[in-house]
Structure formats: structure tokens, C-alpha cells
Amino acid sequence: GAVVSQHPSWVICKSGTSVKIECRSLDFQATTMFWYRQFPKQSLMLMATSNEGSKATYEQGVEKDKFLINHASLTLSTLTVTSAHPEDSSFYICSASYGNYGYTFGSGTRLTVV
Amino acid sequence: QKEVEQNSGPLSVPEGAIASLNCTYSDRVSQSFFWYRQYSGKSPELIMSIYSNGDKEDGRFTAQLNKASQYVSLLIRDSQPSDSATYLCAVNPGTGNQFYFGTGTSLTVIP
Numbered sequence: 001g002a003v004v005s006q007h008p009s010w011v012i013c014k015s016g017t018s019v020k021i022e023c024r025s026l027d028f029q030a031t032t033m034f035w036y037r038q039f040p041k042q043s044l045m046l047m048a049t050s051n052e053g054s055k056a057t058y059e060q061g062v063e064k065d066k067f068l069i070n071h072a073s074l075t076l077s078t079l080t081v082t083s084a085h086p087e088d089s090s091f092y093i094c095s096a097s098y099g100n101y102g103y104t105f106g107s108g109t110r111l112t113v114v
Numbered sequence: 115q116k117e118v119e120q121n122s123g124p125l126s127v128p129e130g131a132i133a134s135l136n137c138t139y140s141d142r143v144s145q146s147f148f149w150y151r152q153y154s155g156k157s158p159e160l161i162m163s164i165y166s167n168g169d170k171e172d173g174r175f176t177a178q179l180n181k182a183s184q185y186v187s188l189l190i191r192d193s194q195p196s197d198s199a200t201y202l203c204a205v206n207p208g209t210g211n212q213f214y215f216g217t218g219t220s221l222t223v224i225p
Contacts, residue, residue, distance in 0.1 A: 034212060043216060046213070
């Protein structure tokens with residue numbers, strides 16, 4: 001149980017285009033989802049907290065107009081990287097809480113902007 | 115600022131030895147502590163969670179928590195090459211649901 005499905009697993013896009021990443025909780029309702037970014041050989045950095053039915057809360061330094069988060073249902077949260085640039089190339093991971101047992105992570109999305 | 119610090123390593127141990135991974139945190143009110151394992155190019159997977167002072171054992175893994183010293187560790191007994199990965203310490207300060215991660219310790223188990 002407690003599976004979060006994330007896709008795509010990898011995507012290559014041209015500079016200036018937008019990319020949408022989806023995370024679905026398959027067997028539980030995720031009131032809150034978290035979006036992380038991880039650059040090579042670095043740790044996970046929390047980008048934003050996504051709450052169902054309300055606006056996401058962004059961490060300091062994360063541009064909310066660039067990284068659009070939508071959490072319209074209890075099982076789906078999306079992250080859209082708008083007007084992507086090469087410096088946005090990274091590993092994006094979502095996670096959701098499932099009770100008292102911690103957090104389960106999606107499988108991650110490797111974004112490469114060329 | 116909520117900081118979680120780990121020795122980035124790399125840590126190398128021979129197969130069958132005990133690997134010891136350490137983590138310190140700055141926020142005294144932190145409530146929950148987790149160890150995740152992350153293989154290269156993959157997302158983290160939960161290994162252990164610990165909430166109370168003392169030791170918690172699960173198979174070859176033992177988590178140790180000392181809230182007074184703001185210190186949490188992970189011991190891996192009988193290390194196997196498949197344990198080679200980056201180990202992330204995560205702390206939930208209890209104020210909301212977000213986690214704060216350490217930078218991770220890279221572990222290599224040498225056959």
C-alpha cells in the first residue's frame with residue numbers, strides 16, 4: 001500500500017517550453033503532497049507544499065510563477081515547469097504522507113532542458 | 115533555520131562489517147526522524163523511522179536517537195554490497211508536515 005505514481009519518469013524538452021509532472025496517490029488520499037528537487041550529488045530540496053483545494057506554499061527562493069502546482073483532487077497533484085531553461089534540469093520528486101508511517105515518494109522525474 | 119547535517123562521506127566498509135551513519139539536527143522540537151536509502155537515479159525509500167530516545171532495531175538495521183544531543187544514527191550490520199547507496203536522514207520538526215533532509219552519506223560496501 002501507500003504508493004505514489006509519478007510520471008513521466010524522464011523528459012527532455014526545449015528551452016522555453018513547459019513541462020507537466022503528475023503525481024497520483026494510488027491507494028490512499030493525499031491531502032498534502034510535497035515537491036522536491038534534487039541536483040546531482042546534492043540532497044533533496046523542498047520546493048513547495050501542495051494542499052488539496054488550496055494554493056501551494058512555496059519555499060523561499062522558489063518562483064511560484066515558474067513552478068505551477070495544482071492539487072485539485074485528493075489523489076492528484078501536478079507540477080508544471082513553465083518556460084523551462086537548462087538550469088531547471090534536475091530530478092523532481094513528489095511525496096505524500098500516509099498516516100504515521102512517514103512519507104512515500106514517487107519514482108521521480110528526470111527533466112533535461114536543451 | 116531547521117538544519118540537518120550528515121557527513122557526506124564517502125564511507126567505505128568491507129562486506130560483513132558494521133556501517134555507522136550519523137546525523138545531527140538543529141531544531142530541538144523535532145519529533146520524528148527517518149532514514150531513507152537512495153540509489154543513484156532513484157527516489158528515496160524508507161528504511162527506518164524512530165520517534166523515541168533509544169534504539170530501534172529492524173533486521174540488520176538499528177536506528178539510535180538521542181534527543182538531548184540532537185543526534186540520530188543508523189547502524190547497518192553485516193553490510194552487503196547491495197547496501198551501497200546514499201543514506202538520507204530526514205527530520206520532521208512537528209510544525210506541519212514537511213520534512214527536512216540532510217545532504218546524505220554515500221556508503222560503499224566493498225566485496
